[in-house]
Amino acid sequence: MTGADDTTDRALQALAEPRRRAILRLVAHEELPATRIAEQFEVSRTAISQHLTVLKGAGLLSERREGTRRFYRARPEGLAGLRAFLDEMWAGSLDTARRLVEAERGLSDTDEREEGRAG
Incomplete structure (x- = not known):
């Protein structure tokens, strides 16, 4: 640790x-x-x-x-490590949620990049 x-x-x-x-x-x-x-x-x-x-x-x-x-x-600086930990967990949770929604819709990261270039 x-x-x-x-x-x-x-x-x-x-x-x-x-x-x-x-x-x-x-x-x-x-x-x-x-x-x-x-x-x-x-x-x-x-x-x-x-x-x-x-x-x-x-x-x-x-x-x-x-x-x-x-x-x-x-x-307040005593909470910096805890804030970073929570931010990291939150970002990871958001990324997981995004991937689940995309999987439900049948999208992949590659599909999204190609859609972005086409628009």
Whole structure:
């Protein structure tokens, strides 16, 4: 497995948990202290701290310390590998769908190229 695959796997695993996705939404457009993040959930601060650690480890959050306070913000670039993975899968799915429709209509890649030249 490559480093990019490992990063994508960590992002997918981190995002599999609904609270982590909710945390990312909270910090998507503004930096928030851990206490403000924890206030949004009916779980212990320790549980939120663990979620923040997982998100940071997956490269999805950045952390800034100011004295004893910690501030978190989403790292959009942390989703780059996941975006590329999804784009690749989507493109492959579209290509497969195109070929199935063409097969249903009795067209082949060669037929389409010849039709394009004739028009």
